[in-house]
Amino acid sequence: MRRIASYIHQRPDWPAFTWDPAVLEALLGTVRHQQGRLLGRLEALGVDLRAEATLRTLTLDVLKSSEIEGELLPPASVRSSIAWRLGLEQAALPPADRRVEGVVAMLLDATQQAAAPLTANRLFGWHAALFPTGYSGLYPLQVGAWRTGPIQVVSGPLGRERVHYEAPAATELDAQMQHFLAWFNADQGLDPVLKAGLAHFWFVTIHPFDDGNGRIARAIADLQLARADGTGQRCYSMSAQIQAERQAYYDLLETSQRGPLDVTPWLDWFLGCLGRALQAAEQTLGQVLAKARFWEQHRDAAFTVRQRQLLTRLLDGFEGKFTTAKWARMAHCSQDTAGRDIADLVSQGVLVHEGAGGRSTSYRLAPEPDAR
Numbered sequence: 001m002r003r004i005a006s007y008i009h010q011r012p013d014w015p016a017f018t019w020d021p022a023v024l025e026a027l028l029g030t031v032r033h034q035q036g037r038l039l040g041r042l043e044a045l046g047v048d049l050r051a052e053a054t055l056r057t058l059t060l061d062v063l064k065s066s067e068i069e070g071e072l073l074p075p076a077s078v079r080s081s082i083a084w085r086l087g088l089e090q091a092a093l094p095p096a097d098r099r100v101e102g103v104v105a106m107l108l109d110a111t112q113q114a115a116a117p118l119t120a121n122r123l124f125g126w127h128a129a130l131f132p133t134g135y136s137g138l139y140p141l142q143v144g145a146w147r148t149g150p151i152q153v154v155s156g157p158l159g160r161e162r163v164h165y166e167a168p169a170a171t172e173l174d175a176q177m178q179h180f181l182a183w184f185n186a187d188q189g190l191d192p193v194l195k196a197g198l199a200h201f202w203f204v205t206i207h208p209f210d211d212g213n214g215r216i217a218r219a220i221a222d223l224q225l226a227r228a229d230g231t232g233q234r235c236y237s238m239s240a241q242i243q244a245e246r247q248a249y250y251d252l253l254e255t256s257q258r259g260p261l262d263v264t265p266w267l268d269w270f271l272g273c274l275g276r277a278l279q280a281a282e283q284t285l286g287q288v289l290a291k292a293r294f295w296e297q298h299r300d301a302a303f304t305v306r307q308r309q310l311l312t313r314l315l316d317g318f319e320g321k322f323t324t325a326k327w328a329r330m331a332h333c334s335q336d337t338a339g340r341d342i343a344d345l346v347s348q349g350v351l352v353h354e355g356a357g358g359r360s361t362s363y364r365l366a367p368e369p370d371a372r
Contacts (some may be wrong), residue, residue, distance in 0.1 A: 008257050009168045009205055017198060019264040027271045031193060034278040035229065041285055042235045050233055051088055053288045057234040058082050062103050065218050065239035068246055073100055075319065102129035110219040111234055114226035117185045120177060126216055127209050136211040146173040147210045164254045167207035176206050192228035196221045197270035205257055236281035241273050291315045293368065306331055307341050314365050321362035
């Protein structure tokens with residue numbers, strides 16, 4: 001009796017993917033237009049502002065790709081690590097730890113060296129960077145090598161787990177990954193954005209590592225999108241949009257990995273998600289321009305070094321309430337000194353109060369003159 005395939009990789013023609021161009025054509029054209037328009041805006045910003053936009057986007061990408069997997073990284077450390085690697089001066093930012101450095105190293109290698117071939121050794125390096133201690137939490141991993149055992153994607157409490165997906169057997173991985181890498185590095189005449197979506201799905205379906213497959217799949221997609229853009233400068237974050245649509249992402253992965261080799265629904269969602277990421281990038285460019293306008297408006301202000309550091313934190317998008325106590329911790333100064341820093345900026349009209357007063361008082365940047 002012929003075995004019925006439970007998963008897409010068990011189908012006889014795997015991985016001969018198909019899709020319906022008529023369904024995707026209009027959406028693909030819209031996304032490519034959005035890309036071109038956004039990259040045109042980025043090019044018009046000038047060198048310094050392009051670097052700032054890239055720094056913001058890559059920081060967001062690292063944070064959100066890790067957040068999808070339930071790992072919350074410290075934003076300031078991520079930004080510091082990326083800024084240092086890009087050669088951008090970022091005063092008063094904390095040093096990054098090994099965990100942050102590994103994720104940053106992977107993403108920057110993917111986006112800044114996008115033209116280089118994707119090889120098994122390159123993927124092993126990414127995997128080793130993600131898990132510098134050789135552990136995922138309390139569990140040891142086979143780092144920098146294909147997994148040697150079975151793997152399932154499960155959820156639910158112990159004893160009542162639900163199996164969402166079971167990856168190909170470890171004995172198949174060498175052949176499967178050779179096929180994938182040969183396809184990825186070859187030119188099939190496929191639109192590069194469609195190729196990014198297909199590569200993401202194909203890699204995460206093979207699931208060649210013990211852990212980190214999702215983050216590496218998204219890095220592969222970022223690499224291919226960087227090829228599609230023709231630049232290592234990033235102004236949109238696919239991972240941030242996937243995180244915002246995380247449940248839809250997981251649901252579609254599960255149905256597609258249990259479905260036929262026609263992956264039109266997956267590619268349709270991927271293109272739509274990319275389009276929404278491009279729309280969200282308009283906000284990033286707006287923040288970069290707002291920061292540039294702020295410093296231009298206050299170019300003659302006599303801010304102290306510490307006050308400039310404070311304002312940079314706020315302009316970079318400080319999360320949560322900004323209070324005197326928080327600034328004292330960040331600046332490594334007394335609360336009285338922090339209070340004087342802030343009071344002086346309030347008196348200059350640069351900061352404004354929020355909250356009911358007293359210990360609950362927080363502060364934010366005053367609105368731009370045109371927005372008042």
